[in-house]
Amino acid sequence: MTSSASDLVTVDVVVVGAGVVGLACARALAMRGLQVAVFERETHFGQGISSRSSEVIHAGLYYPTGSLKAELCVPGSRALYDYCATRQVPHQRVGKLVVATDSADLPALERIASQARANGVEQARLITGDAARNMASELRCCAALWSPDTGIVDSHALMQALADDAEQAGAMLMYGAPVIGGECAAAGQVLQIGGAVPYRVEARWLVNAAGFGAQTLAGALQGFPAAAVPPLYFAKGHYFALSGRNPFKHLIYPVPEPGGLGTHLTLDLAGNARFGPDVEWVDAPDYSVPTNRAQAFANSIRRYWPDVAVERLQPAYAGVRPKLGGPDAPAHDFRIDGPAGHGVPGVVQLFGIESPGLTASLAIAARVSSLVGG
Incomplete structure (x- = not known):
């Protein structure tokens, strides 16, 4: 200067x-x-x-055609993988399964697959429930979208x-x-x-x-x-860590819910699992994680992993997203x-x-x- x-x-x-x-x-x-x-x-x-993010490298499956999120996520993902490899930033291309837990989820899953193709996510493909369970034996689903280009990074x-x-x-x-x-x-x-x-x-x-x-x-x-x-709105998301053995090698996401991508399973680079985020609209950033949310997390997780035990869910951290629209806005x-x-x-x-x-x-x-x- x-x-x-x-x-x-x-x-x-x-x-x-x-x-x-x-x-x-x-x-x-x-x-x-x-x-x-x-x-x-x-x-x-x-x-x-x-x-306070999930440290996921997204492939670009969900974002509307023509949006900045769609236009920047796909090339951003490729650039980030190249950058991490060049600069030796710890990362791993672990892949993600977006799962339909019952037939009512299938139309939403097909829309995500169509949107992924429109966004230029070339490797994403729909697979059967049996194929998904071959990749994750404890998973409950009737179909899934497999995204091999989703990964994780040490932020x-x-x-x-x-x-x-x-x-x-x-x-x-x-x-x-x-x-x-x-x-x-x-x-x-x-x-x-x-x-x-x-x-x-x-x-x-x-x-x-x-x-x-x-x-x-x-x-x-x-x-x-x-x-x-x-205007600015705050969407808080809590994360719970899984204690003990983690049976999953890939990220597991349900079909999206209003305000976020659902209570999904992500991994860190050591292979430990965590779940989140849920969505809570707050007036200001707040990073507390109430322990009494564990049961609600377990109920949500059981849609795709029936054997999860609530006792294994431990409060981890919370993040807050800066939103430009409130809970009822698109x-x-x-x-x-x-x-x-x-x-x-x-x-x-x-x-x-x-x-x-x-x-x-x-x-x-x-x-x-x-x-x-x-």
Whole structure:
């Protein structure tokens, strides 16, 4: 960073937020030779949404044709696998079974298969219940969609690699440095940085990847239209870990439910199983996991794994998704709003970046980079 004659610190681009998407954006922009500064209110990267996900690399099965989620998940998944292999980020292509537990689920399963084909997920295919049970003998289902390109990743190691790449390309990562407001002008953005020693930064471009704080920051920018800031809702999901032996080698998902993908079984890289998330709409992020939810989890899991014992379900963690619509609203897409959309030069706003944000992070970064001028 440099200081101007008016004692403003100046850079080409400010990225607000050091989650997986913010770090990917910083990396992509710094590798173009731009002077990039990342400001994060927490004391380390990935302390918000990115640290409380299921760590799944999604294949892109579900998202509506033409949506940003569909357009960015499939190439993002391929890019992420390549990146993890190149940078030796721990990951595994374990595959996923989306299961129809009775005949009433079959139309939904067929719609998912059709949507997957429309999205360019070439390897996904419908299989019989017998074929699914050959892959997971304790599974109860009458049919399944097999997605071999679904995987898991060590999200912390991924963010560490992205942060290292960004810094090696010249980006500066500033922690404990919240952006508390600013002013948008044609010549650039002047931002107020809080923390122990407040100061101001001037940037030709601002990329708002602040997750839960994206709407608050956008609303605190003088000169940015309030009508271009969407509402924010919080969908909390609890996770329970399975104690003892795990009989599954693949991820197991029921057909989706309103607000999420159902109480599914995911794996970590050690082969341990966990279940979640459920969906609870809350007024603010809250990461507690009530133990009395275990029975409801067991009831849901028994639809596809009848032998699960509630005593084996232990509270693990909770995550919260930033939603652009409430519980009765249809599913919303990502919003990546550049100057052509909101009319303010030099500003890119990222709103509602939930799942599959981790999977699509490199593709999101490429999209953001395409909006940022040289």
